[in-house]
Amino acid sequence: MTAYLLYTLLFILLSYLIYKANRNTKDIRINKIKIASQPASSSPSFSILQLSDLHLENISITPAELARKIKNEKPDLIALTGDFLDRKRTIPKLVPYLEVLQQLKPPYGIYAVLGNHDYVLKHDDLNRLTTLLTEYDCHVLQNASETIEFDGQNINIIGIDDYSTNRSNLPLSYQHVESGMNIVLTHDPNVVLEMNEYHFDYLLAGHFHGGQICYPKAYHLVKMGKLARKNIVKGLHMHNNSPFYISEGLGQTGINIRVGSRPEITFHDVAIQSKSA
Numbered sequence: 001m002t003a004y005l006l007y008t009l010l011f012i013l014l015s016y017l018i019y020k021a022n023r024n025t026k027d028i029r030i031n032k033i034k035i036a037s038q039p040a041s042s043s044p045s046f047s048i049l050q051l052s053d054l055h056l057e058n059i060s061i062t063p064a065e066l067a068r069k070i071k072n073e074k075p076d077l078i079a080l081t082g083d084f085l086d087r088k089r090t091i092p093k094l095v096p097y098l099e100v101l102q103q104l105k106p107p108y109g110i111y112a113v114l115g116n117h118d119y120v121l122k123h124d125d126l127n128r129l130t131t132l133l134t135e136y137d138c139h140v141l142q143n144a145s146e147t148i149e150f151d152g153q154n155i156n157i158i159g160i161d162d163y164s165t166n167r168s169n170l171p172l173s174y175q176h177v178e179s180g181m182n183i184v185l186t187h188d189p190n191v192v193l194e195m196n197e198y199h200f201d202y203l204l205a206g207h208f209h210g211g212q213i214c215y216p217k218a219y220h221l222v223k224m225g226k227l228a229r230k231n232i233v234k235g236l237h238m239h240n241n242s243p244f245y246i247s248e249g250l251g252q253t254g255i256n257i258r259v260g261s262r263p264e265i266t267f268h269d270v271a272i273q274s275k276s277a
Helices: 003-024 063-070 088-104 123-135 189-194 219-224
Strands: 029-035 045-051 077-081 110-113 138-140 144-150 153-159 181-185 202-205 235-239 242-246 264-271
Touching: 063 088, 063 264, 077 181, 077 202, 088 123, 110 153, 110 181, 123 138, 189 202, 189 242, 202 264
Parallel strands: 029 264, 045 077, 077 110, 110 138, 153 181, 181 202, 202 242
Antiparallel strands: 045 264, 144 153, 235 242
16 A cells, blocks of 8 residues: 555545534534432422533534524523633624523523633623623623522522632622522532532533543543543532532534534423522
8 A cells, every 4th residue: 555545545534533523513412400309309390401611613503503402492590601702703693692592581581600711801802791691681690699589499599700710709609698599500610629618409510511522531621620630521410419510512612523522402400499508
C-alpha cells in the first residue's frame, strides 16, 4: 500500500468519524427523572423542565425543533442552568428560544442562573444578556432566592452563581430562604461539595456536557473539579442523602461534535415535602 493510499484511507476514516460525531449533536435525548419523597408517600409532584448549556455558538437544535419536542409538555416551572452564549453578537440568537419557552406558559415561571461562558461577556454586554432574559419573563438569580407556593407548601427556588468562576456565595444565596422545600439551580455542580451546611432537596446543574467527547471517559475534564475527577459528569447523583442532577446540555463548546454523550432536554418530577429551611 502506497503512502498516498494510506493517507487517503485515513482521511476518509477521519472524515467519517467527524461526520458521525457531528450527527450525534442532533440526537437530542429527552430524559424524564422522578424524585420520590423520603419516606415514600403520595405527595403531590412538581414538574420542572431543565435546559442547560445552550452554547448558542454551537447548538444543533433550532427553536422550531425545540418547540416540536416540548409542545405537549406542561411543566410547572422552567429552569435554565447557565452557559447561554459567550459572544455579544450571539445575544439576539437567544430570542427565538426564549419565545418557545414563553409559549409553554409555566404557571410558576422561568428561572435562570448564569454559567462561566456567560461571564465571558463584560459589563454592558453581560447586562444585555440579563436584561434580555428578564424581558422574556426569566427570573435571573445571582446568589438569590425566590419563594413560591405550590399545593399549600413553600418551595424555595435558590440560584447559586457560578462556582467555577468564584462567584458562588452560599450565605447570600440562602439569606432569604423560608421554611419549606429547597430546589437549587446552579451551573457548576462542584458547588454541592461545599454545601454541607446548606440544605437542598434537589439541585439542578450542567457545565460538563457529559464530557462531550467521552471515550471511554472524559479524561479532559479532570481540571474541572473534584466531581469530574470522580467521573461524576452527568445524570442523577446523591450528596449527603440529597439528590442532584447534572444535565448533558443542549449545545457544545469548541468544535460541534459529541462522542459518548448526547444533547439533553430534561423533565424532572419532584415529590413535594415540607422541610425546615
